[in-house]
Amino acid sequence: MSGRGWRKGSAARLTLLFTLLYGGFGALSPFLPPLLQARGLPPETIGAVIGAGVVARMAVAPILGHAADARRAVCRALAGACACSAVAAALYAAPLAGTALVALALAQAAAQAPTAPFADASAVSAAARENFSYGHIRGLGSAAFILGSLAGGALAARFGATAPALAQAALLAAAALAALYAPEPAARAPAEQGTMRWTELFALGDFRVVVGIAALALGSHALHDGFAMIYWTQAGASPFVASVLWSESVAAEVLVFMAIGPALLRRFGERGAFALAIGAAVLRWSVMASTAAPSAMALVEPLHGLSFALLHLTAMGVIGRAVPAASAALAQSLYGALGVGAATAALSLVSGVLFGRYGGAAFWAMAAMAGLALPLVFALSQPDGRRVRGGESDR
Structure with missing residues (x-):
């Protein structure tokens, strides 16, 4: 073929x-x-x-x-x-x-x-x-x-x-x-290329950075995912309006994955795309901490395309270039379990306590958490040679 x-x-x-x-x-x-x-x-x-x-x-x-x-x-x-x-x-x-x-x-x-x-x-x-x-x-x-x-x-x-x-x-x-x-991830990897242990994966600086960014920036979505609908309806939004707001975020996710995200990665590179995604998360949670007005929510819910989809695309690109293909499944599993799963599970528990005590103001904590991911961006190495961006290669 x-x-x-x-x-x-x-x-x-x-x-x-x-x-x-x-x-x-x-x-x-x-x-x-x-x-x-x-x-x-x-x-x-x-x-x-x-x-x-x-x-x-x-x-x-x-x-x-x-x-x-x-x-x-x-x-x-x-x-x-x-x-x-x-x-x-x-x-x-x-x-x-x-x-x-x-x-x-x-x-x-x-x-x-x-x-x-x-x-x-x-x-x-x-x-x-x-x-x-x-x-x-x-x-x-x-x-x-x-x-x-x-x-x-x-x-x-x-x-x-x-x-x-x-x-x-x-x-x-x-x-x-x-x-x-x-297609098998390691289909074209050299036969002598062995698989890495999880300790060896975390010895890779860029892999550690990506897991840390995901834990903070993606983990900050836990409050929204668990309590946004309650927050909006308590503020007077009808179930229909709340569902439209949620649908906006999903539609933006699809749009960024398929069109906008790859273009942003080509334009700004990995560091710039991570910074943009983190900035979108900080802005999104800051607005939600300030108001639940449907008009404001209609403007910030599409930021999900950047705060989630663009960040995920960038993370996949970094993992794709930093981790040998023979260890791709373990790398993705650890990224999902620790960078996304563990952080989200822990923050979901914390979010319930915060929302119960502070209501919408709890989103300030999520904005601060996402912001903590920004310094990690500068610890990411700049790729040289073949650049892999969001699953795409510049050849």
């Missing part, structure tokens, strides 16, 4: 994978708590199950990442994880309750743990190697999540709380097949 045909084929296969994977996530994720509630679990147990699921994903993903890297079987492991998660989703159709239902939810959380990091490992490595845009693929994944959520809601309204789980099962089963045809 020619180089051009190979690039097109890799991008197309990854687009299919991300569409199915994130469509599956969207089909059930918003509707899992209502499903658990319909099966008799009280709110306290549902919260504990969701929290334990986050811990399970944080623990499982790095272990599987190292094993998949060592065997150069990241995409096969991704296929297996999707298949196991699909089976677990289908089992929600069984009349499970109590302990059995909790065990199923935790088993599915563990099965899903490596899916997003392994998909990113495949896509970022292929984009850097073959000169196509990771952002376009990830943006289509975000769009698929939206469509999956809409479909899951329609199915739940028509057929009951179990229907979104069956939709997810079908989509993840298809994603398992698509993963078998995705």
Whole structure:
């Protein structure tokens, strides 16, 4: 196959994978708590199950990442994880309750743990190697999540709380097949290139910097993600207006992933893009700390495209150039578990206390936290030679 045909084929296969994977996530994720509630679990147990699921994903993903890297079987492991998660989703159709239902939810959380990091490992490595845009693929994944959520809601309204789980099962089963045809991250790495341990990854300065930036800047989103809807409705916004504001942020995320983000990375480079994303987060949380007026929220919610999507694109680019392809799955798993997962989980707990005590003024704390990420930007090395930006390579 020619180089051009190979690039097109890799991008197309990854687009299919991300569409199915994130469509599956969207089909059930918003509707899992209502499903658990319909099966008799009280709110306290549902919260504990969701929290334990986050811990399970944080623990499982790095272990599987190292094993998949060592065997150069990241995409096969991704296929297996999707298949196991699909089976677990289908089992929600069984009349499970109590302990059995909790065990199923935790088993599915563990099965899903490596899916997003392994998909990113495949896509970022292929984009850097073959000169196509990771952002376009990830943006289509975000769009698929939206469509999956809409479909899951329609199915739940028509057929009951179990229907979104069956939709997810079908989509993840298809994603398992698509993963078998995705490009292996280390497909062209030298045979003698070994995999790195997590201690060796954290010895890489740029990897440490990216994890730190993500923990602070992406972690600062925890208050918004958990309490923005409550904040807006308490301030008098109708549920419809609140949903429109939330939709603005998701639409901006897709736009930045697919179009604006790659252009900003080319224009400003990694340091500049990180600084822009962090600045957008500080501005966003500062405005939310000052007012919940819908007109102001309508202006700042699109900043999600910069504060999340641009930061994620830049982080993927740095990881793509700083980490050898033979260790891509472990790097993505550690980034997701520590840079995003652990920080978000911890800050979600803190956010509840802050919002309960200070209300919207708690967003000042999030603005300060995001601002702490800015000095880390200057610790990032400037790439030389082949520059990898947001999953794209300048050759």
